[in-house]
Amino acid sequence: MDYVFDSIINNNNSQYFIYEGRDAVRKYIVLTIPKQDTPVKTLESIKTYGNQILLDFKKPVGKGITKEKIAEIMHYLDEKFNFSKKVFANRKSMFILLNYSHREHNSECLVMNYGTEIIQHFFLYSMKSDSKDTPAPEAVFFHELGHALHARYTGNIKFVPEEIILF
Numbered sequence: 801m802d803y804v805f806d807s808i809i810n811n812n813n814s815q816y817f818i819y820e821g822r823d824a825v826r827k828y829i830v831l832t833i834p835k836q837d838t839p840v841k842t843l844e845s846i847k848t849y850g851n852q853i854l855l856d857f858k859k860p861v862g863k864g865i866t867k868e869k870i871a872e873i874m875h876y877l878d879e880k881f882n883f884s885k886k887v888f889a890n891r892k893s894m895f896i897l898l899n900y901s902h903r904e905h906n907s908e909c910l911v912m913n914y915g916t917e918i919i920q921h922f923f924l925y926s927m928k929s930d931s932k933d934t935p936a937p938e939a940v941f942f943h944e945l946g947h948a949l950h951a952r953y954t955g956n957i958k959f960v961p962e963e964i965i966l967f
Contacts, residue, residue: 816885862927
């Protein structure tokens with residue numbers, strides 16, 4: 801249902817959406833909240849989920865990538881390689897920019913596999929550190945795009961092709 805409303809609101813022909821602010825937080829929750837079970841089990845899992853969010857996230861520490869930078873990078877990749885149409889072929893991907901730092905990750909790529917349909921969504925956080933060896937948000941973004949490319953090529957993100965390992 802989200803895609804229907806997003807297409808109307810965003811009225812964009814690209815293979816992805818970029819969300820920030822409250823919209824990003826809402827998308828994150830919709831994509832990560834535990835699945836429904838019995839009422840008691842569902843309430844317990846939501847409580848655990850909420851506590852995990854409070855544990856994992858904190859105010860931004862390092863830099864985060866901007867909506868404009870993502871649009872610029874994606875425009876280049878689409879013009880040069882037709883990247884979005886190839887990698888996000890099944891359904892539009894979401895770039896979800898969260899203005900928080902995660903205690904473990906600078907970003908995450910959520911890969912959902914529904915038979916032959918692969919959908920990738922990206923959670924892009926502010927860097928968890930601001931030390932001199934912290935990667936640039938753009939480098940982290942390219943890393944996540946690599947996961948999406950890998951998932952499109954292999955059908956999942958867990959399998960690493962032998963030729964890549966040998967290489």
